[in-house]
Amino acid sequence: MQQSDENPIIGYVVSTWPRLSQTFVLSEILALERRGVPLRIFSAKDPDGEPIHADVTKVRAKVVYLSLQRHWKSALRANFRIASEMPKRYCRTLLKALSYHRWDAIRRFFQACYLVEILRRETVAHIHAHFATAPAQIAMFTQELSGTPYTFTAHARDIYVDTPRNLLSAEMQRAEAVVTISEYNRRYLSTQLGSLNGKVRCIYNGLDLTRFKFRLPSVRHSPHPVILSVGRLIEKKGFSDLIAAAAILRQRDRRFQIEIIGTGPLRSNLRTQVHKLGLEDHVRLLGAQPQEIVRLTLERATLFALPCVISADGDRDGIPTVLMEAMATGIPVVSTSVSGIPELIDSGHDGLLVDPNNPVLLADALEQLLHDSQLRDRLAGAARRTIEARFAIDRNCTQLLELCQHVVGQ
Numbered sequence: 001m002q003q004s005d006e007n008p009i010i011g012y013v014v015s016t017w018p019r020l021s022q023t024f025v026l027s028e029i030l031a032l033e034r035r036g037v038p039l040r041i042f043s044a045k046d047p048d049g050e051p052i053h054a055d056v057t058k059v060r061a062k063v064v065y066l067s068l069q070r071h072w073k074s075a076l077r078a079n080f081r082i083a084s085e086m087p088k089r090y091c092r093t094l095l096k097a098l099s100y101h102r103w104d105a106i107r108r109f110f111q112a113c114y115l116v117e118i119l120r121r122e123t124v125a126h127i128h129a130h131f132a133t134a135p136a137q138i139a140m141f142t143q144e145l146s147g148t149p150y151t152f153t154a155h156a157r158d159i160y161v162d163t164p165r166n167l168l169s170a171e172m173q174r175a176e177a178v179v180t181i182s183e184y185n186r187r188y189l190s191t192q193l194g195s196l197n198g199k200v201r202c203i204y205n206g207l208d209l210t211r212f213k214f215r216l217p218s219v220r221h222s223p224h225p226v227i228l229s230v231g232r233l234i235e236k237k238g239f240s241d242l243i244a245a246a247a248i249l250r251q252r253d254r255r256f257q258i259e260i261i262g263t264g265p266l267r268s269n270l271r272t273q274v275h276k277l278g279l280e281d282h283v284r285l286l287g288a289q290p291q292e293i294v295r296l297t298l299e300r301a302t303l304f305a306l307p308c309v310i311s312a313d314g315d316r317d318g319i320p321t322v323l324m325e326a327m328a329t330g331i332p333v334v335s336t337s338v339s340g341i342p343e344l345i346d347s348g349h350d351g352l353l354v355d356p357n358n359p360v361l362l363a364d365a366l367e368q369l370l371h372d373s374q375l376r377d378r379l380a381g382a383a384r385r386t387i388e389a390r391f392a393i394d395r396n397c398t399q400l401l402e403l404c405q406h407v408v409g410q
Contacts, residue, residue, distance in 0.1 A: 008125030008408050009038045011148075013115075013135040017043035017063055018056045021232055023291055024181075024205040024321045025130050026055055031208065031397040033060055040122055042115055044108075044134040046070055053291040064118055066111045066138065075110055078117035082145065093144045100167050108134055112141030119148060125408045126150070128400075132158040136171045143174055149407050153179040153203075156318040156339070157236075159189065172199065176407040179203050179400065181318045182340025203400055204343075205321055206393035212328040213299060214384050217376040220302065220330075224257045225370055228301035228331070230294055230322045233264030233285075236315045238307035238336065240266075240273060244359035245307070245366060247277045252363075254370055256282065258305075261297065263288040294325070303369050303376075304331045308338045309356040319344050324391050327351065327383035332376045334365045344391070350382035 010032070014025055032039060039061035046067045068075050083090040090113075097109035115138060127142060129135035129152035136158075139150035152175055159168060159180075172178050172189070178200045180186050186202045227246075231237040239260060246258050260270075260283070267285065274283045289297070298304070304326035310316045319340040326333050327350065335341050336356040347353035352369065354361040369376055 007036065007038060009040060009123060010404055011040045011042055011119070011122070011124040011127045012061070013042045013044065013127055013129040013139050015043070015131055015134055016045040016047060017041055017065075018047060018052045020050050020052065020288055020290070022130070023053065026053060026059070027206065027208050027393050028397060028400070029059055029061065030055065031206070031393045032401065035397070035401065037401065040064065040124060042066055042118070042138075044111060044138060051288055051290045055291065066114055068107060068110060068114075071114065074117075075114040079110055079113045082113050082116060086145070089145060093141055096144070096170075097141065100164070100170075102164070102167070104134070105137060105167065108137035109141045112138050112145060115142050116146045119146060124148060126404055128152065128404060131155055132163045132168055132171055136163075136175075137167070140171050140174050149176045151175055151177045151179060151403060151407060153181065154185060154189065155181055156185070157315045159185065161313055161315045165192070175199070177201060177403055179403070181205050182343055184340040184343065185318060201403070203403075204391055204396050205319065205324070206391055206396035207321070207324050207328055207387060208393045209328055209388065211295065212325060214328065214330045215299070216330055217302065217332060217380050218373060220300065222300060222302060224255055225302040226300065227256055227258045227303045227305055227366060228261070228297060228326070229258070229305050230261040230297075231306060231320065233260075233262050233266040233270060234315075235266065235311035236309055236317055237262075238309045238356065239270055241307045241309070241357065241359045241362055242305055243270060243273050243277065243279065243283055245305075245363040246279055246282050248359060248363035249367060249370075250279065250282055252367065254367055256302075256366075256370060258283045259286055259297065259301075260284070261286045261289050261294060294322075295329075298326060298329045298331060301326075301331050303334065303366060305334045305362070305366060307334070307354070307356065307362050308336050308341060310338060317341070323351075324387055327380075328387045330380045330384060332369050332379045333383065334362065334369065344386070345383075346386075349379075350386045351379055 041063045127150040129139040136152040316339045333351040345351035352365045
């Protein structure tokens with residue numbers, strides 16, 4: 001398919017398509033397509049059978065899977081062809097992959113060769129990868145093999161835990177630009193890995209505000225106040241602190257119901273904690289839910305809490321998208337002063353922030369909001385204005401598109 005120079009194809013490399021927890025990638029792709037940007041999606045992994053969002057069906061871009069397990073024959077043929085046609089470049093890039101002493105890097109090299117073969121038919125002008133892990137590695141090796149320029153968005157765990165420093169540095173050096181989703185991340189990358197002449201840029205994840213109906217808390221009616229939380233059941237989300245805070249609220253005779261949407265490796269631990277504290281009547285673990293169900297649950301919630309922490313291995317959130325979704329819907333939010341969250345929430349103005357790892361302070365903030373309906377309305381109104389001013393998908397998508405167009409136009 002030939003494409004005009006005025007409207008070049010952008011290739012999106014992602015870890016898994018579709019992915020329930022990565023609503024920000026889906027929103028970004030849909031926003032670009034609404035602007036008429038032609039896209040191709042290249043997924044490093046096959047989907048694993050988890051629920052998918054209904055909005056996935058609205059994506060027009062063709063999806064190609066690069067997993068070696070399922071497509072090893074095609075990948076092997078591609079590697080043989082490139083090795084025979086460009087032996088010096090193939091060997092030079094393979095040696096670079098081997099120099100990282102990681103099997104993952106070698107696997108991404110083989111996937112990149114497969115992608116290069118596909119790009120010969122797709123006429124992709126630019127690659128944008130989400131995450132510094134497999135997607136950025138594939139994009140980097142693809143660039144070295146074919147010359148196709150790339151940028152990538154770095155998020156959280158991918159830069160703090162999963163990507164070795166030397167590999168992350170190489171990805172950044174080879175990229176035309178590096179995007180990250182908070183100033184906190186931008187400062188970290190610039191400090192730890194050098195300024196790279198201003199190559200690292202902050203572009204916040206954005207929301208499609210048409211998908212989130214705003215209502216003030218005072219017009220929400222529920223027989224029992226619902227404190228909602230959403231996220232993968234992993235350490236950095238702080239769900240253990242939320243359950244501990246629930247025990248404190250019960251001791252204070254507060255009426256409430258906590259609902260936690262999400263699944264993950266800590267599900268069994270959290271259920272055990274709920275049982276040991278005798279909170280079965282106050283805390284419900286609802287499992288993974290598609291985005292449309294999350295939105296409906298947001299519309300009936302009284303408060304939203306996500307007490308993020310820095311986990312033992314250094315993992316931390318960037319700016320959780322679900323906090324933006326709650327703020328856009330009109331739910332007062334309580335979170336912690338971790339990572340980029342203070343860039344989203346100005347405590348006392350459009351939400352409340354407490355110190356991480358402190359269930360007592362968390363319980364205090366939740367109790368304050370449960371008690372004070374005027375505060376709930378004031379925070380909710382200010383929060384919606386914050387999202388509209390700084391975190392709307394069209395605004396943030398414009399920044400990313402301008403960056404990609406600059407790269408293509410060089």
